[in-house]
Amino acid sequence: MAELAAFEDPKTRRVNEKHGDDHGVNLGKLRALAKRLKTQQDLACRLWETGDSAARLLATLICRPKAFERDTLDAMLREARTPKVHDWLVNYVVKKNPHCEELRLAWSADRDPVVASAGWALTTERVTKRPEGLDLAGLLDTIEAEMKDAPDRLQWAMNHCLARIGIDHPEHRTRAIGIGERLQVLRDYPTPPGCTSPYAPVWISEMVRRQHDK
Template sequence: MTPTDLLRELESLGTEQNRKIYARHGVNAHQFGVSYAELYKLQKRIKTDQVLAEALWSSGNHDARILATLIADPAAMTARKLDAWVNDLDDDVLGGMFAKLVGNTSTARQRADQWIKSRTEWIAACGWNVLAHLAMNDPGLEDEELAARIDAIEAHIHERPNRVRHAMNGALIAIGVRNSILEKRALAAAKRIGKVEVDHGATNCKTPDAAAYIRKTVEHQRKKSASRR
């Protein structure tokens, strides 16, 4: 399948309703409005294709770029390529999907560390989203490092741009559900941080209360673990 063929297929799968929904979520780039159900079907069919992923990303089309994050080969995503792609981000939807891809690469920790320091909103938000992914999936991360991230979140969350605040709040939650030691530290920080204000635009999305979300998730994990015994 050529990139041109796939772009035509994506266009045929788009709907006006989805375009309106995505627009409310800040997707301003050229888009077809393809549902995630259809995108995941395409991912299942294509599997991994780095060449096709790069062509889709280069198209500039939002749906094509979402699919690119699903079929790209994490092993082929070099630091240079990741840095190039992150500079193309301009909405939270694509940023979240891209962060998942980055989280599966060998340079994920380095990218997160670099990007969270960025003054560019989408890059910094992506960095924190990558950190959240690592907190939930990388057993090699030391508690001391994640504790330092909690301290940084507490110290700076209210002064960072809108979407960075949202991503930092998500990272605090992800770190807090990792283990009991970090849970206590994250809960204490969340109490001191208080309410995190995020403008979600014309959507019904709400910013989760970190402490409540951590407690709920940990309780769910405990019940799930108990049921397996």
């Protein structure tokens, strides 16, 4: 904790706070510390219990993802309210855990939109890597009905899923683009030069174009 405190930088904190995060630690330094510590499950659990965001980020890097029980991960996700901790927990821990699919189904149906966004993130992973058994048309039905009025974090996750269905599954591409055009979600999102817009019709078209150019 003392090492993490020494990494604290006011400028980094100001930037992070604009994105809803509450720490001022440079992530490159954090990753270097994790590399030095290597895997330490007990330490990871103790770091998580501090409630400190930088400590929790470090915990996701040095834990053993397969060691967590389902209910433990469920509780951890519900405690992870800042975007970066939430994202790292889902991507670095939950996706590698044997209870991942069970949690995906439970979280997707959760009334808490932040929890539900984790379920949608896991669904997006399956859309791209393991779509077998997914009802893609049904997912598009849900997105079409619910994304427009969803809270920000959940809306972002659903939009990502919409885009990946359009990018990875040509048979659903026209419908995915059409849903994006009708709902207009993130159409005016400020996008830096050289980056792809998160507006689904643009995102889908650009990624498909890149695939064809390879």
